Amino acid sequence: MRIVTYMLVLSFVPYFGLCQNKISGKIVDELGFPVYRASVEINATDSITYTDYDGSFTLISEKDFHWKINIKSKGYKPESFFVLNGGNTGNIILKYDVDINKLLDGSSGLYQKFYWDSWNNEILFPKSEGLLVSVF
Structure with missing residues (x-):
């Protein structure tokens, strides 16, 4: 009797898969x-x-x-x-989206904060009137 029950259950398994x-x-x-x-x-x-x-x-x-x-x-x-x-x-x-494109293009204000060349020129070696200012 168990074999018949198992065979019936296994025969319905493919039908459950077809509806999804x-x-x-x-x-x-x-x-x-x-x-x-x-x-x-x-x-x-x-x-x-x-x-x-x-x-x-x-x-x-x-x-x-x-x-x-x-x-x-x-x-x-x-x-x-x-x-x-x-x-x-x-x-x-x-x-x-628009914000990420601006960041990738370098047209946002974040360019000066994250790229070394602009950071190096403007923060470490600021331009002053006749004096060289050192951060160290």
Whole structure:
């Protein structure tokens, strides 16, 4: 009798797997580096996940056709992406937001605080009227 019960249970296992579809992919930034802890959610559902250390994610959905996923992370512009049947997105590239672009371009005020050439010229050796001022 146990064998019949086990056979019945094992025969239903494939049916449970068919009702769920998997969406997987990888989130990277403009330089190709993985984005850690980006939120990935299926539009208009409660299904949400976060990327791991190498930017990979996996979502489970009960729908059997294309999905719209929304991706958000601090420092990046939010992105919406359509996934067709099959569920593999490949690499999705997130673009930097305005603040990070300013920092990377050197057009923010942080340039003088963090780069040695400007720090060396303006702080260690300030220009004064005829006197050489030393910090030491």
